[in-house]
Amino acid sequence: MGRTLAEKVWDDHVVRRAEGEPDLLFIDLHLLHEVTSPQAFDGLRQAGRKVRRTDLTIATEDHNTPTLDIDKPIADPVSRVQLETLRKNAAEFGVRLHSLGDVEQGVVHVVGPQLGLTQPGTTVVCGDSHTSTHGAFGGLAFGIGTSQVEHVLATQTLPMARPKTMAITVDGELPEGVTAKDLILAIIAKIGTGGGQGYILEYRGSAIEKLSMEARMTICNMSIEAGARAGMIAPDETTFAYLEGRPHAPKGTEWDEAVAYWKTLKTDDDAVFDAEVFIKADELAPFVTWGTNPGQGAPLSASVPDPASYEDASERYAAEKALEYMGLTAGQPLREIKVDTVFVGSCTNGRMEDLRAVAEILKGRKVADGVRALIVPGSARVGLLAVEEGLDKVFKEAGAEWRYAGCSMCLGMNPDQLAPGERSASTSNRNFEGRQGKGGRTHLVSPQVAAATAVLGHLASPADLSDVPVAAGV
Amino acid sequence: MEAFTTHTGRAVPLRRSNVDTDQIIPAHWLKKVTRDGFEDGLFEAWRKDSEFVLNQPERKGATVLVAGPDFGTGSSREHAVWALQNYGFKAVISSRFADIFRGNSLKNGLLTVVLDQKVVDALQELVEKDPQAEITVDLQEREVRAEGVTASFELDENSRWRLLNGLDDISITLRNESDIAAYEAKRPAFKPQTVQV
Numbered sequence: 001m002g003r004t005l006a007e008k009v010w011d012d013h014v015v016r017r018a019e020g021e022p023d024l025l026f027i028d029l030h031l032l033h034e035v036t037s038p039q040a041f042d043g044l045r046q047a048g049r050k051v052r053r054t055d056l057t058i059a060t061e062d063h064n065t066p067t068l069d070i071d072k073p074i075a076d077p078v079s080r081v082q083l084e085t086l087r088k089n090a091a092e093f094g095v096r097l098h099s100l101g102d103v104e105q106g107v108v109h110v111v112g113p114q115l116g117l118t119q120p121g122t123t124v125v126c127g128d129s130h131t132s133t134h135g136a137f138g139g140l141a142f143g144i145g146t147s148q149v150e151h152v153l154a155t156q157t158l159p160m161a162r163p164k165t166m167a168i169t170v171d172g173e174l175p176e177g178v179t180a181k182d183l184i185l186a187i188i189a190k191i192g193t194g195g196g197q198g199y200i201l202e203y204r205g206s207a208i209e210k211l212s213m214e215a216r217m218t219i220c221n222m223s224i225e226a227g228a229r230a231g232m233i234a235p236d237e238t239t240f241a242y243l244e245g246r247p248h249a250p251k252g253t254e255w256d257e258a259v260a261y262w263k264t265l266k267t268d269d270d271a272v273f274d275a276e277v278f279i280k281a282d283e284l285a286p287f288v289t290w291g292t293n294p295g296q297g298a299p300l301s302a303s304v305p306d307p308a309s310y311e312d313a314s315e316r317y318a319a320e321k322a323l324e325y326m327g328l329t330a331g332q333p334l335r336e337i338k339v340d341t342v343f344v345g346s347c348t349n350g351r352m353e354d355l356r357a358v359a360e361i362l363k364g365r366k367v368a369d370g371v372r373a374l375i376v377p378g379s380a381r382v383g384l385l386a387v388e389e390g391l392d393k394v395f396k397e398a399g400a401e402w403r404y405a406g407c408s409m410c411l412g413m414n415p416d417q418l419a420p421g422e423r424s425a426s427t428s429n430r431n432f433e434g435r436q437g438k439g440g441r442t443h444l445v446s447p448q449v450a451a452a453t454a455v456l457g458h459l460a461s462p463a464d465l466s467d468v469p470v471a472a473g474v
Numbered sequence: 475m476e477a478f479t480t481h482t483g484r485a486v487p488l489r490r491s492n493v494d495t496d497q498i499i500p501a502h503w504l505k506k507v508t509r510d511g512f513e514d515g516l517f518e519a520w521r522k523d524s525e526f527v528l529n530q531p532e533r534k535g536a537t538v539l540v541a542g543p544d545f546g547t548g549s550s551r552e553h554a555v556w557a558l559q560n561y562g563f564k565a566v567i568s569s570r571f572a573d574i575f576r577g578n579s580l581k582n583g584l585l586t587v588v589l590d591q592k593v594v595d596a597l598q599e600l601v602e603k604d605p606q607a608e609i610t611v612d613l614q615e616r617e618v619r620a621e622g623v624t625a626s627f628e629l630d631e632n633s634r635w636r637l638l639n640g641l642d643d644i645s646i647t648l649r650n651e652s653d654i655a656a657y658e659a660k661r662p663a664f665k666p667q668t669v670q671v
């Protein structure tokens with residue numbers, strides 16, 4: 001019987017398989033950041049162990065880093081200690097580190113692909129749940145906990161039980177103005193935040209094949225929000241074209257060998273998935289969340305749902321709690337929800353295409369009065385490219401704040417946070433209570449919806465902008 | 475890792491579904507560089523509410539958390555497990571756990587027990603009615619026992635063996651070092667390397 005893409009990549013990494021034990025998998029690439037690594041390095045030190053493969057390990061600073069005044073010492077002493085701890089550990093154990101101020105610094109999931117380190121058919125791990133992002137290249141990529149970080153540092157392997165596989169087939173054409181973010185939010189709303197649990201998701205179908213690499217990363221990034229540890233997309237010409245010429249992509253004959261191998265990485269026609277979900281791209285619309293988990297979403301044209309309409313008691317309770325926390329009432333049209341803050345950034349939507357889309361909408365327009373718009377590139381390199389293209393000027397002229405790279409308001413570990421009761425439209429991936437700051441309220445949206453929302457001051461899509469005149473002379 | 479064989483203790487009922495790791499331990503606690511001292515961060519936001527179940531005096535010293543479905547969703551932070559353990563929890567019972575959280579818990583010796591929602595409901599009712607009621611989580615027998623409730627649970631043999639013996643994964647893996655070396659020797663040259671180019 002044929003094998004799925006996930007099974008092929010899995011099988012190619014089995015170091016040891018024995019009855020009654022989880023498979024021991026080899027890890028091709030281990031990404032580190034300051035938050036989930038200190039206790040792991042401590043563990044190594046206590047046991048007198050080394051990092052087995054420093055040549056397969058790379059670290060960056062992202063979660064705690066400020067996005068303003070990055071040349072000054074970090075004001076928050078606790079954040080500073082965490083960053084200094086990573087710097088000390090990287091130096092002591094010989095791990096390559098891109099610190100704040102370095103052009104390769106940035107959100108760990110933006111940095112790996114951009115350097116060409118994330119490749120088809122590789123296993124990628126990081127102590128961060130959004131490691132699923134890297135599956136967009138047709139590798140197996142999953143978030144791990146700190147004990148596992150220590151395990152990979154010490155052994156370059158991980159014992160793992162093989163998850164089941166689920167195909168999510170998206171056929172057709174995404175309508176104008178509907179993005180990868182809308183698609184993944186719709187998928188999560190359909191299968192639920194636990195729907196992917198125990199599965200590796202494979203996104204496939206004609207609508208997926210048409211997506212750019214950056215859009216594919218947006219999709220795979222949020223696999224975890226559907227409960228799946230990993231999501232993947234078979235590599236194709238789009239993948240190869242993205243990789244070719246990147247600093248760590250194979251060169252010369254190695255490139256040819258690699259491509260020949262990568263081309264074998266597709267699900268066989270006769271392979272069987274453990275579960276299948278079908279989505280019609282043509283039926284999708286801009287999608288936003290109204291609640292406090294990423295599965296609580298609806299098309300922008302809809303209204304806040306009535307908790308009483310849920311049959312399942314715990315879902316009903318969750319919806320009630322969510323509306324209370326979000327300060328919303330059932331039946332309120334989503335379009336009428338006013339926001340204080342717009343956040344564009346994160347490993348979901350902080351790459352060049354996202355910034356370009358936002359700039360296109362903000363060009364010649366103004367951020368609405370009373371709205372704070374924060375635009376944070378996913379990496380220092382993305383920031384640099386955006387400046388080269390003049391996007392920073394567009395943002396500033398529109399009245400948005402242009403910042404340095406990092407996780408920023410995605411999780412509010414640095415000073416970029418919502419105040420209690422403040423409401424944001426955010427291109428990030430989690431709308432949990434307090435995620436963007438204590439008492440903050442988050443609506444997850446696409447970059448396009450974020451930009452239109454910034455201009456109008458309430459949740460909106462670019463189509464709603466037709467009556468807002470573009471400033472003369474632009 | 476401390477071994478887990480069987481544990482009996484009073485319980486805290488947490489009737490919420492989808493309790494994510496940001497609720498278990500908020501992000502600002504993640505700046506700590508140690509594995510201990512997280513107990514005050516556990517459910518920090520909810521604990522501001524005096525009515526919250528953890529604040530009720532009769533729940534003091536409870537060691538078993540009986541949670542709603544989909545407990546531990548969200549981020550991979552192992553701090554969530556440490557916070558539960560630092561607070562004093564030895565076991566968490568739910569009808570469904572998020573994968574990463576479950577993996578993390580078993581690696582740290584916090585036993586996460588999956589039971590049918592009906593059984594979880596029965597346990598919650600029991601401990602809501604009688605805060606002194608005790609729950610026994612028996613890993614030897616793979617069984618949860620409380621007044622009026624006896625339910626067996628599943629846990630793969632490998633995890634069970636590791637927990638019963640308190641073994642850590644790294645030393646187990648390093649027994650197979652030669653397998654790792656053999657794999658490395660035949661790994662294709664085109665695979666990525668992080669050394670600066």
Ligand code: SF4
Nearest residue numbers: 130346347407410411
């Ligand atoms: S951008 Fe957000 S989701 Fe991504 S790694 Fe940073 S904190 Fe996590």
